[in-house]
Amino acid sequence: GSPSTPTTAPAPRQTFPVQPTGTSSSGASYEVATKNFDVVVATSGPCWVQVTTSTSSVPLVSGVQQAGKVLTFPADGTMTVEVGSSAVIVGVTIKGKSAFTDVPKVVPFTYTFVAS
16 A cells, blocks of 8 residues: 555634733733633632622632632633732633633733633
8 A cells, every 4th residue: 555645734824812912011911812711720829819800890709829729710701810929820711722821920910801
């Protein structure tokens, strides 16, 4: 048998589902290309975390999270994540796949995720 050469389709243009839309010294804003996403906060050490949505006046979580916690919040409007330590990874997952992760360079730091 002769070796078969796989046919490759042209690569789709790379699009990133989470795009930065603005940064400041203490925060960053991102546009997410879907309304159905989860915000994930994973702590590697004790970290103050507050997560709020544009649809509720009450924070989803507010307080010090211990090391090793993974908090997942389904998006509900604009999601705001405030962190008080760099012992944390803030991420976005879309359909269970990681689309964005970041470790804050300065603290406190505020992430804002807006559904497009």
